Amino acid sequence: MKIPFTSLSDCYKDIYDEIMTRIQYLINTTNFIGGEEVERFEQEFAIYCNMRHAIACSNGTDALILALHCLGIGQGDTVVTVPNTFIATSEAITSVGANVEFVDIDEKTYTMDPISLREYLVKNIVNKRIKAVIPVHIYGQMADMNAIMDIAEEYNLKVIEDAAQAHGAKINGKGPGEYGDIATFSFYPGKNLGAFGDAGAVVANDTNIAKNIKMLSNHGRIEKYKHEIEGYNSRMDSIQAAILRVKLKHLDKWNDLRIRNAKLYSKFLDDYKVIKPFYRDNSKHVYHLYVCRISNRDYVREELKKKGIVTGIHYPIPLHLQPAYAYLGYKKGDFPVTEKVCKEIISLPMWPELKESQIQEVSIELNSLLS
Numbered sequence: 268m269k270i271p272f273t274s275l276s277d278c279y280k281d282i283y284d285e286i287m288t289r290i291q292y293l294i295n296t297t298n299f300i301g302g303e304e305v306e307r308f309e310q311e312f313a314i315y316c317n318m319r320h321a322i323a324c325s326n327g328t329d330a331l332i333l334a335l336h337c338l339g340i341g342q343g344d345t346v347v348t349v350p351n352t353f354i355a356t357s358e359a360i361t362s363v364g365a366n367v368e369f370v371d372i373d374e375k376t377y378t379m380d381p382i383s384l385r386e387y388l389v390k391n392i393v394n395k396r397i398k399a400v401i402p403v404h405i406y407g408q409m410a411d412m413n414a415i416m417d418i419a420e421e422y423n424l425k426v427i428e429d430a431a432q433a434h435g436a437k438i439n440g441k442g443p444g445e446y447g448d449i450a451t452f453s454f455y456p457g458k459n460l461g462a463f464g465d466a467g468a469v470v471a472n473d474t475n476i477a478k479n480i481k482m483l484s485n486h487g488r489i490e491k492y493k494h495e496i497e498g499y500n501s502r503m504d505s506i507q508a509a510i511l512r513v514k515l516k517h518l519d520k521w522n523d524l525r526i527r528n529a530k531l532y533s534k535f536l537d538d539y540k541v542i543k544p545f546y547r548d549n550s551k552h553v554y555h556l557y558v559c560r561i562s563n564r565d566y567v568r569e570e571l572k573k574k575g576i577v578t579g580i581h582y583p584i585p586l587h588l589q590p591a592y593a594y595l596g597y598k599k600g601d602f603p604v605t606e607k608v609c610k611e612i613i614s615l616p617m618w619p620e621l622k623e624s625q626i627q628e629v630s631i632e633l634n635s636l637l638s
């Protein structure tokens with residue numbers, strides 16, 4: 268493998284000692300779940316997000332489940348999201364017993380199309396108990412939150428922002444959580460802020476929401492054996508919190524390196540045959556993934572692989588066409604933008620320490636394979 272898809276080890280050189288010291292300290296204290304380390308991470312992550320509250324939990328999927336449960340969404344309710352996302356978004360909706368429905372994406376940003384959302388609501392608001400919408404800030408770019416919030420307000424919908432791929436992203440100066448009722452994050456190792464295992468967080472400004480999420484994530488309790496409600500076991504390990512605290516200090520620097528890398532790709536890739544990521548002027552795209560579009564995608568991927576360059580597709584099968592959702596009765600052609608984009612997208616190697624020479628090499632090889 269000449270150029271991998273990502274590297275999780277490059278960033279540890281500078282922070283290895285600090286992380287090892289924290290882990291050793293925690294092993295000595297035998298404080299493995301929750302506790303001071305987790306509380307400190309929650310405070311620091313809330314500040315980073317410019318939010319009043321952050322609640323640590325087990326992973327990004329649980330973060331969505333906790334958010335939906337906390338907002339009272341369940342059996343008989345409908346929650347709207349996009350088909351161009353990782354299945355965790357829809358799994359969370361069905362996990363609380365609600366129905367998942369999709370609306371199409373915008374062809375430039377690949378995020379929820381506010382026009383499709385409105386069309387869907389006009390058609391369905393009378394017959395369905397539509398309670399919430401989950402825009403996904405996909406690939407590191409935030410959805411059009413001003414437009415989505417206007418529509419949500421008009422139809423009295425709750426908004427949960429799935430920010431699993433968008434730590435540090437902004438639109439009009441605001442980040443995930445500053446628009447909706449709740450935003451959720453994943454710290455899966457490959458995300459822009461990654462733990463050494465599974466971890467996640469929920470952010471909110473409302474104190475009642477924050478208290479409720481905290482309680483739900485820890486068996487519905489505030490005191491040790493007094494349970495106000497039934498909840499979940501969805502707590503963060505203190506070792507993960509310690510690692511995330513060390514890494515959080517470097518997140519902005521790493522995001523800036525991703526942005527630099529995206530600019531280099533943009534410079535080297537063919538201007539006419541490659542559709543490059545669309546960068547809104549008023550936004551900060553943090554390039555969790557560098558996704559561009561080419562017409563002969565499958566051929567190019569195969570040839571790049573032969574040359575030792577690893578690429579990805581995010582995601583190869585839209586959710587509405589997944590076998591798991593056959594029961595929903597969607598068919599090919601229901602979401603034309605998602606389906607068109609899906610055949611053309613390719614995710615190129617991307618991580619903060621990726622070198623200019625590597626970006627140039629990937630670009631030159633890719634350009635030479637285009638038809």
Ligand SMILES: *Cc1c(COP(=O)(O)O)cnc(C)c1O
Pocket residue numbers: 326327328329352353355356403429431432452453454455465466467
């Ligand atoms: C990674 C991801 C999740 C789920 O996060 P986990 O921590 O793996 O449970 C949810 N939504 C999106 C868009 C993701 O990319």
